Amino acid sequence: MTQTGKSVFGYLKDTSAAVQESYLDLGFGRYGAIWTNAKDHVRYEKLEGHTFSWYARGGQGVFRVDGDKREGRPGAFCIFPQGQTSEWDITGPLEMMHLYLPSDELRRCYSEMLDRDGQLLDLADVTYADAGDLARAFAEMLVATRTGQSLRAEEAMTELVAGVLKDQRFHGLSVQPLRGGLSGRVRRQLTDYIEANLDQVIRLQDLAAIAGLSEFHLQRAFKQTCGVSPHSFASHRRVERAKLQIRQGAPLIQVSDACGFSSQSHFTRSFKAGTGVTPAAYRKAVA
Missing domain, CATH: 1.10.10.60 (Homeodomain-like)
Structure with a gap:
């Protein structure tokens, strides 16, 4: 099944293969969700908003068809940037923790945290990276989302966003010329x-x-x-x-x-x- 112009969350809500275990509203269009899946073929086109995805359990037997066809694994980290198109085969069980962020929210965080023009943010398309220090924040967010602890989830979200924005593996500086904006x-x-x-x-x-x-x-x-x-x-x-x-x-x-x-x-x-x-x-x- 293919969806265009939706977030990953919007797509997964519409498929019968993925099961939403838990969901938590974090305000300003940000939210976390825990999903399980076991057998599926999914294609996203021109996704709306950004998604940070962490494999809490499983992932073996999950392949990105349009990429280098590496296999997923527990602890793997993916970034679905806004506008991304990707295709996936799911042939084994997995549990995923997702954090959803509107594009303007991430630019705001980039501007505040790094003291840079938000137009410069160029979020990377990441498949199966080692989560490293982000794993602890993802694990915190998973527990908080499952138990409905908004404050705990928000703290984990802040740590996640800061970790991604401070790690050069996950973003670069846009090569597009700045148009307007403020000094x-x-x-x-x-x-x-x-x-x-x-x-x-x-x-x-x-x-x-x-x-x-x-x-x-x-x-x-x-x-x-x-x-x-x-x-x-x-x-x-x-x-x-x-x-x-x-x-x-x-x-x-x-x-x-x-x-x-x-x-x-x-x-x-x-x-x-x-x-x-x-x-x-x-x-x-x-x-």
Whole structure:
């Protein structure tokens, strides 16, 4: 069966051969899932989003037909980058841990973690690499996904993404010329301003003034460089600050005000959209 323009998750949901054992929403379009399979032939075309895949059990008898036909194995690591086309034969049992990430989310992480223009990220197409130090984070994510522990899964996800982005085997610098975007100096000025004003209303016109651009061009340039819009970037930072303050024991009403949410309901909606759980559930998990 062939699917076009879907994520790996979207495809596997539609096939009867793969069985989804567990699923966990991690917010901002990120999620983890555990799959089992035993006999299948699959072809993905122009996949949407990125997938990090780890063979927790089995994998022998799984071959990438369009590649060098190496065989899978327990502990093997694959990357399905956005836009990838690949074809696989599955002739033996396996259990896989998958982490799904929207392309703009990974560019945001790349920009934040490596202090680089997000347009430079060129994620590699990886088949059966040695997971190395990533194996521990994958194992953590598998347990957390299976048991519904959102905080534990999010911590493992952060470690995984950082590990992939810091390992030159898994990505390179895009050879495509940069189009538009922000200089490193202006990007840092904008992100520093957002960070310093999370408890306030952040206006596009103020960001545009800092960058010396029109509001329209500021939006486009910010998304090109940071992977997400200014609004989405601020939402990420507000949720991260809220998580920190909740872990420090601050009352939820105080957290909502300190992080710039317009109301308790806005806080709850935004926090759940960014973490997969409500602020109250998060507080209980970290207590």
